Amino acid sequence: MSDLDRIVITGVGLTAPNGNSLPEYRHNLLVAKSGVVNYKTRYMGPVLAGICNFDELRYQKKKDLRRGTRAGSIAVYCANEAVKDSGIDWPNVARENVGVYIGITEHGNVETENEIYEISKFEYDTKVWSHHHNPRTVANNSAGEVTLNMGITGPHLTLGAACAAGNAGFIQAVQMLRLKEVDLAIAGGVSESIHTFGIFASFAAQGALATHEDPTKACRPFDRNRNGIVVAEGGGLCTLERLPDALKRGAKIYAEVIGYAMNSDAKDFVLPDSNRQAECIYLAMKRAGIGPEDVDIVSSHATATEQGDIEEAAALRRVFGNSPKTFINNTKSFIGHAMGAAGALELLGNVPSFDDGIVHATINLDELDPRCALPNLVINQPREIGPVKCILNNSFGMLGINSVVIIRKFQG
Amino acid sequence: MTSDQIRQVILDILGRIAPDEDLTDLDDARPFREQMELDSMDFLDIVMELRKMYRIQIPEEDYSNLNTMGGTVQYLLPRLKDVPVGA
Numbered sequence: 289m290s291d292l293d294r295i296v297i298t299g300v301g302l303t304a305p306n307g308n309s310l311p312e313y314r315h316n317l318l319v320a321k322s323g324v325v326n327y328k329t330r331y332m333g334p335v336l337a338g339i340c341n342f343d344e345l346r347y348q349k350k351k352d353l354r355r356g357t358r359a360g361s362i363a364v365y366c367a368n369e370a371v372k373d374s375g376i377d378w379p380n381v382a383r384e385n386v387g388v389y390i391g392i393t394e395h396g397n398v399e400t401e402n403e404i405y406e407i408s409k410f411e412y413d414t415k416v417w418s419h420h421h422n423p424r425t426v427a428n429n430s431a432g433e434v435t436l437n438m439g440i441t442g443p444h445l446t447l448g449a450a451c452a453a454g455n456a457g458f459i460q461a462v463q464m465l466r467l468k469e470v471d472l473a474i475a476g477g478v479s480e481s482i483h484t485f486g487i488f489a490s491f492a493a494q495g496a497l498a499t500h501e502d503p504t505k506a507c508r509p510f511d512r513n514r515n516g517i518v519v520a521e522g523g524g525l526c527t528l529e530r531l532p533d534a535l536k537r538g539a540k541i542y543a544e545v546i547g548y549a550m551n552s553d554a555k556d557f558v559l560p561d562s563n564r565q566a567e568c569i570y571l572a573m574k575r576a577g578i579g580p581e582d583v584d585i586v587s588s589h590a591t592a593t594e595q596g597d598i599e600e601a602a603a604l605r606r607v608f609g610n611s612p613k614t615f616i617n618n619t620k621s622f623i624g625h626a627m628g629a630a631g632a633l634e635l636l637g638n639v640p641s642f643d644d645g646i647v648h649a650t651i652n653l654d655e656l657d658p659r660c661a662l663p664n665l666v667i668n669q670p671r672e673i674g675p676v677k678c679i680l681n682n683s684f685g686m687l688g689i690n691s692v693v694i695i696r697k698f699q700g
Numbered sequence: 701m702t703s704d705q706i707r708q709v710i711l712d713i714l715g716r717i718a719p720d721e722d723l724t725d726l727d728d729a730r731p732f733r734e735q736m737e738l739d740s741m742d743f744l745d746i747v748m749e750l751r752k753m754y755r756i757q758i759p760e761e762d763y764s765n766l767n768t769m770g771g772t773v774q775y776l777l778p779r780l781k782d783v784p785v786g787a
Binding site for chain 1: 744745
């Protein structure tokens with residue numbers, strides 16, 4: 289592979305329910321600080337959610353917040369943080385060569401629900417329906433808000449990929465950089481989903497919305513007493529560059545993206561399929577030129593639904609069952625399911641392992657469901673495993689969409 | 701409502717749709733757009749707020765009357781004179 293096809297991560301910006309920067313987020317993953325709290329959503333009353341508390345006004349004016357969306361605001365915060373963290377000479381970057389690729393699970397539900405609620409106070413008179421509705425709900429909203437905020441004139445896209453979206457954002461960036469469509473990509477995923485009651489109500493109707501008297505214990509992947517998903521908001525965006533560009537400017541390199549894959553179950557609207565998940569993992573490893581034994585950490589997708597966890601565990605046993613040096617964790621147990629941001633946040637939470645050799649745990653696993661038994665599942669306490677060179681990140685979503693990204697510690 | 705009361709209503713609306721602006725020295729004779737960041741979407745917000753608060757329908761051909769504070773108050777006065785504050 290030519291060095292021009294080698295793509296590296298050079299900057300990280302994120303907001304998670306338990307941290308607004310990579311160091312803070314990582315610290316809280318290692319000390320088992322949850323970001324899940326009690327929350328009230330319209331019509332439904334009390335639920336649980338992962339809520340972010342980043343400084344919205346760091347990069348936007350109050351008017352921007354009023355006009356735009358929560359997803360846009362999260363994206364603007366993360367994109368600016370990533371660029372700042374990258375150390376790139378941003379004022380002199382050719383903005384027409386910058387691409388923004390943001391994965392989303394859904395978009396427009398929040399804004400549409402808000403408008404319907406508003407006109408309900410006016411006897412459903414559509415004359416009070418906001419002229420802001422369309423620019424807020426177009427599917428490219430979050431990526432478009434980033435370009436508006438940062439003066440980026442290159443391409444921008446959101447990638448609708450259900451809960452596989454965070455990985456999909458990274459994958460799109462890798463592809464566009466390899467195609468030389470852009471020279472710098474800002475990519476990852478965002479979610480504003482906690483602001484739509486519909487997502488809670490739909491999971492509840494499906495019997496897949498988590499409940500627990502202690503919010504911090506509600507998200508329990510692989511636990512026998514898990515009872516569903518905790519919805520979270522958040523965002524994780526990175527700057528990605530071709531390796532020679534990053535080396536030329538002396539950039540700090542967090543990781544190299546060495547493999548990826550996406551595929552489809554072609555089977556069911558909601559139920560996952562371990563066979564297709566395993567195939568997706570194998571394909572990503574094949575493209576990366578590695579085998580299971582080369583993967584030090586698997587960041588699992590498990591959402592704490594009954595069948596979802598069983599299926600992923602089956603896929604992981606199949607692929608990594610004979611790989612004694614591969615350790616498996618789960619980040620949702622700390623922050624809930626950040627939907628479009630999940631894949632990005634879960635990958636990024638593991639990146640510091642390249643430096644400290646520690647795998648953060650999956651928490652709230654008090655009684656392992658035997659159907660979810662996995663070798664080297666890191667349970668409740670972080671584990672020091674020595675040098676970490678390779679991390680594999682699973683992200684799967686409804687309609688049977690699967691995505692896998694593999695990153696490697698960069699060694700010049 | 702009196703002229704002063706209508707002016708205050710407009711100031712309150714502007715405060716909501718342009719929360720970063722300092723409106724204390726707003727000149728009633730000069731166009732809003734010369735004194736603050738106000739684009740066409742913001743302008744529509746003024747129209748929408750008045751529609752929601754007072755059920756006033758302002759036709760597009762009348763929008764030019766709303767370029768300044770003075771013009772806006774003058775335009776609204778006959779339409780709101782029988783409306784109590786806070787309606």
